[in-house]
Amino acid sequence: xxxxxxxxxxxxxxxxxxxxxxxxxxxxxxxxxxxxxxxxxxxxxxxxxxxxxxxxxxxxxxxxxxxxxxxxxxxxxxxxxxxxxxxxxxxxxxxxxxxxxxxxxxxxxxxxxxxxxxxxxxxxxxxxxxxxxxxxxxxxxxxxxxxxxxxxxxxxxxxxxxxxxxxxxxxxxxxxxxxxxxxxxxxxxxxxxxxxxxxxxxxxxxxxxxxxxxxxxxxxxxxxxxxxxxxxxxxxxxxxxxxxxxxxxxxxxxxxxxxxxxx
Ligand code: GLP
Numbered sequence: 001x002x003x004x005x006x007x008x009x010x011x012x013x014x015x016x017x018x019x020x021x022x023x024x025x026x027x028x029x030x031x032x033x034x035x036x037x038x039x040x041x042x043x044x045x046x047x048x049x050x051x052x053x054x055x056x057x058x059x060x061x062x063x064x065x066x067x068x069x070x071x072x073x074x075x076x077x078x079x080x081x082x083x084x085x086x087x088x089x090x091x092x093x094x095x096x097x098x099x100x101x102x103x104x105x106x107x108x109x110x111x112x113x114x115x116x117x118x119x120x121x122x123x124x125x126x127x128x129x130x131x132x133x134x135x136x137x138x139x140x141x142x143x144x145x146x147x148x149x150x151x152x153x154x155x156x157x158x159x160x161x162x163x164x165x166x167x168x169x170x171x172x173x174x175x176x177x178x179x180x181x182x183x184x185x186x187x188x189x190x191x192x193x194x195x196x197x198x199x200x201x202x203x204x205x206x207x208x209x210x211x212x213x214x215x216x217x218x219x220x221x222x223x224x225x226x227x228x229x230x231x232x233x234x235x236x237x238x239x240x241x242x243x244x245x246x247x248x249x250x251x252x253x254x255x256x257x258x259x260x261x262x263x
Pocket of ligand 1: 040041042043044045071072136137138139140143144145146166170
């Protein structure tokens, strides 16, 4: 695993966006051989998305031959609800870049048959050739996508019940009015197994409130109670974090990951 420590959120966001752009441009994607990107929501990736939009506007990257799969979506929230992940992605990324509509995949939390929706999602990922680069965030309790503590680390896309912690954390977004009851009780989410099947995984982690999760991800054992810890088993896993998120790493771990990146 690589742990890239950046001074602050701005630098972390720029680093992540540059990395994504580099990967897309190196792949020289075509309609026949597109680049497949896994995408997260939440506050962590917002700075990266701003940088990606800027880079696109400067003509330094195109998303014409990029296929995207989002990590998760709430169940039962109307697609045009201000806090739906459909809305988030349109506002933060898709409305501002040249990614064709038919290349964008987001789970439908209002599908009549949620199980079939999830199975179909996994099938579409395989048909697209698998995910080249899966981007993600971490919940304060160490969840990846909506794989809450206790989730099977090999699970694939399915419906998950959100923990009280997550509903409280996500109620901070404006249209949930700080009311955890307004946050849907369940979501559709890719599984840790889906993320692990990607060729490469890049996780963004910033802020002091993520320090325990980062410590568990990097120094803790692989455990279903911190689902992000499964990244330790990936051959090409990267966490890009800011200084504040490092507060609970040992000094030795911190120095080691800094030293690696100096080489
Ligand atoms: C949500 C999302 C996750 C995200 C996490 C952290 O629960 N399902 O994909 O990583 O929140 O969010 P934030 O980046 O806002 O802290």
